[in-house]
Amino acid sequence: MRKTLPRAALxxxxxxxxxxxxAVMTPPVAPPSVPFTKATVIAGAKFFADHCSACHxxxxxxxxxxxxxxxxxxxxITKSFxxxxxxxxxxxxxxxxxxxxxxxWFGLPAPNLSHMxxxxxxxxxxxxxxxxxxxxxxxxxxNNHVFPNVAMPYILAPWGGxxxxxxxxxxxxxxxxxxxxxxxxDVVAFxxxxxxxxxxxxxxxxxxxxxxxxxxxxxxxxxxxxxxxxVHDKEAPGGAQKGATAKSARKG
Amino acid sequence: MSKVVDWFNARFPxxxxxxxxxxxxxxxxxxxxxxxxxxxxxxxxVLQLLSGFFLMAHYVPTSQDAYNSVQGIMYDxxxxxxxxxxxxxxxxxIFILLYLHIGRGLLYGSYRSPRELLWVIGYLIYVLMMGEAxxxxxxxxxxxxxxxxxxxxxxxxxxxxxxxxxxxxxxxGPGVGTATLERFLAxxxxxxxxxxxxxxxxxxxxxxxxxxxxxxxxxxxDHKGPDGTPLDGIPFHPYYxxxxxxxxxxxxxxxxxxxxxxxxxxxxxxxxxxxxRANPMVSLPDVTPxxxxxxxxxxxxxxxxxxxxxxLMVAAVVVPFFMPWLDRCKVRSSRYRPVYRFMILLxxxxxxxxxxxxxxxxxxxxxxxERLGATIYLGFYLLLPIxxxxxxxxxxxxxxxx
Ligand code: HEM
Numbered sequence: 275m276r277k278t279l280p281r282a283a284l285x286x287x288x289x290x291x292x293x294x295x296x297a298v299m300t301p302p303v304a305p306p307s308v309p310f311t312k313a314t315v316i317a318g319a320k321f322f323a324d325h326c327s328a329c330h331x332x333x334x335x336x337x338x339x340x341x342x343x344x345x346x347x348x349x350x351i352t353k354s355f356x357x358x359x360x361x362x363x364x365x366x367x368x369x370x371x372x373x374x375x376x377x378x379w380f381g382l383p384a385p386n387l388s389h390m391x392x393x394x395x396x397x398x399x400x401x402x403x404x405x406x407x408x409x410x411x412x413x414x415x416x417n418n419h420v421f422p423n424v425a426m427p428y429i430l431a432p433w434g435g436x437x438x439x440x441x442x443x444x445x446x447x448x449x450x451x452x453x454x455x456x457x458x459x460d461v462v463a464f465x466x467x468x469x470x471x472x473x474x475x476x477x478x479x480x481x482x483x484x485x486x487x488x489x490x491x492x493x494x495x496x497x498x499x500x501x502x503x504x505v506h507d508k509e510a511p512g513g514a515q516k517g518a519t520a521k522s523a524r525k526g
Numbered sequence: 527m528s529k530v531v532d533w534f535n536a537r538f539p540x541x542x543x544x545x546x547x548x549x550x551x552x553x554x555x556x557x558x559x560x561x562x563x564x565x566x567x568x569x570x571x572v573l574q575l576l577s578g579f580f581l582m583a584h585y586v587p588t589s590q591d592a593y594n595s596v597q598g599i600m601y602d603x604x605x606x607x608x609x610x611x612x613x614x615x616x617x618x619x620i621f622i623l624l625y626l627h628i629g630r631g632l633l634y635g636s637y638r639s640p641r642e643l644l645w646v647i648g649y650l651i652y653v654l655m656m657g658e659a660x661x662x663x664x665x666x667x668x669x670x671x672x673x674x675x676x677x678x679x680x681x682x683x684x685x686x687x688x689x690x691x692x693x694x695x696x697x698x699g700p701g702v703g704t705a706t707l708e709r710f711l712a713x714x715x716x717x718x719x720x721x722x723x724x725x726x727x728x729x730x731x732x733x734x735x736x737x738x739x740x741x742x743x744x745x746x747x748d749h750k751g752p753d754g755t756p757l758d759g760i761p762f763h764p765y766y767x768x769x770x771x772x773x774x775x776x777x778x779x780x781x782x783x784x785x786x787x788x789x790x791x792x793x794x795x796x797x798x799x800x801x802x803r804a805n806p807m808v809s810l811p812d813v814t815p816x817x818x819x820x821x822x823x824x825x826x827x828x829x830x831x832x833x834x835x836x837x838l839m840v841a842a843v844v845v846p847f848f849m850p851w852l853d854r855c856k857v858r859s860s861r862y863r864p865v866y867r868f869m870i871l872l873x874x875x876x877x878x879x880x881x882x883x884x885x886x887x888x889x890x891x892x893x894x895x896e897r898l899g900a901t902i903y904l905g906f907y908l909l910l911p912i913x914x915x916x917x918x919x920x921x922x923x924x925x926x927x928x
Binding site for chain 1: 555597600601602607608760764765768769771772774775776778779782783785786787789790798799801802
């Protein structure tokens with residue numbers, strides 16, 4: 275029935291609909307509940323700088339901005355977060371590898387992760403990062419439950435361990451599953467921050483702004499009540515009195 | 527001081543305008559919470575203009591740089607995120623207010639004589655606002671913007687004879703690109719906005735000519751006191767100005783809560799797919815409109831034939847214009863019309879169900895809902911002339927209740 279649609283307008287639409295992102299097929303695993311705080315984001319940023327920024331850019335997030343948001347000094351940022359080789363304090367996070375190199379090694383450049391958390395959602399990112407398995411049929415040796423035939427090698431294997439498709443542990447990782455899951459959750463927290471860097475600033479001032487508007491509302495309400503008193507009085511000359519007696523009666 | 531004021535008033539009708547529109551404009555005293563929506567819409571239009579001004583100062587309307595210029599506002603511009611979230615979330619809040627405002631008009635029969643023109647101008651504002659939102663939606667040039675622009679401009683293709691020419695004119699070329707962004711920006715920020723603002727001015731003038739309706743649907747001008755002012759009316763200023771300031775306070779509290787703590791409203795106010803750069807090579811799983819336009823989109827999909835679908839959608843958008851002439855009942859307010867009240871509630875539930883369905887991928891399980899929804903929505907308007915002639919009504923009081 276749908277096929278009868280002329281292509282011009284709706285044709286592309288329904289074609290798109292069938293090409294749904296393969297990722298949506300498996301329900302995301304719930305990340306362990308880690309508080310989304312500056313501390314977890316800093317831990318995640320460190321982890322990201324060590325393991326991910328070899329390939330991935332976070333080009334919209336400048337190191338300077340990150341330092342300001344997370345309360346880190348330029349010295350700390352330069353020492354622990356910026357990788358040698360072209361990283362600029364005033365610029366966004368760039369991968370150590372060039373796009374051409376990435377293309378040669380993985381078939382495609384690793385995507386810029388600036389907006390990834392907003393686009394895919396933190397739950398999906400967590401699931402993606404914990405769903406890699408060993409697949410000898412793939413050229414890289416890796417596959418992913420929620421991203422079939424993924425081009426990214428599982429660089430976290432030394433920490434998280436190597437599993438088969440059925441979930442059998444082949445080689446245990448350096449970290450216990452609990453510790454590893456926390457680390458992954460930290461990275462996801464960092465990516466969440468990177469996709470929405472105003473988050474700490476917003477939270478810090480939000481309550482004052484809301485407080486100011488609440489006070490304004492209360493004052494406006496009192497003013498309104500005062501002005502409207504004569505409307506209600508005029509309404510029912512006996513009514514206002516009746517209200518008053520009822521009140522005093524209840525008090526008595 | 528008073529000399530300066532007198533000098534000014536001798537040369538400009540400020541005092542007369544103040545009297546006519548504020549201190550001697552009598553409004554019914556029994557307004558309820560739905561009557562805050564008008565003043566809040568005025569506030570929101572001004573806020574959109576302000577935040578839009580700051581956005582435009584940083585925006586680059588080219589297919590190459592549009593996406594990054596908007597991200598620059600979010601990442602690198604001081605208070606840029608505040609301005610952008612105000613503007614983006616403001617749109618959703620405007621549509622929430624518009625739906626409450628229109629719903630209020632339907633509930634209390636505010637479209638009835640002598641307020642037909644007020645209703646028609648108001649509904650025109652709503653239709654213009656849909657266009658305004660669409661143009662704005664394309665500007666950040668995320669992947670959703672690109673595909674939405676592509677799909678919507680191709681709907682114009684269906685117009686007989688001139689359709690293909692119109693599509694090219696709207697896009698400024700064969701596809702959505704820099705030329706499209708440039709003309710959409712010019713429309714969004716200048717021409718369309720000016721028309722919208724002018725219509726809002728006409729709306730207020732028309733309102734003050736005929737006077738406000740009220741939840742009881744009783745004409746307050748029918749009961750005047752010895753001084754010639756309506757017995758159930760109170761001067762807009764100071765009574766409703768102080769009341770509206772209170773409404774503004776509560777509304778801004780909610781607005782701030784959204785901006786500061788849930789700016790994307792879990793992907794409803796700012797969709798996920800807008801966070802990918804526009805890319806003609808990467809098609810999206812589904813191009814769905816934002817929630818406030820989704821009901822019409824669901825109706826478009828309800829029929830398999832493209833032309834019939836578009837006709838149905840256009841009918842759904844246009845038919846409320848005729849509301850003043852479709853309703854034949856003698857009583858205005860739904861407070862005294864139980865059947866009409868039920869019909870409105872059913873129509874409202876249907877409308878928002880369609881909004882939900884319109885956001886879902888086009889799966890067979892939704893076709894039935896889409897069709898049923900479109901039938902109920904259009905059925906409301908088409909059956910009203912008959913039902914309103916025979917429906918039972920309750921006795922209407924002489925004077926407004928408070
Ligand atoms: C940005 C858009 C709009 C603005 C700024 C606006 C503004 C206002 C204001 C300030 C009032 C008086 C206060 C009130 O009754 O709430 C009003 C009343 C009214 N508006 Fe609007 N309006 C807008 C859109 C609409 C739309 C879309 C419709 C209908 C389809 C509409 C229909 C009416 C009607 C019928 C009244 C009189 C209501 C009554 O007296 O019961 N307006 N509008």
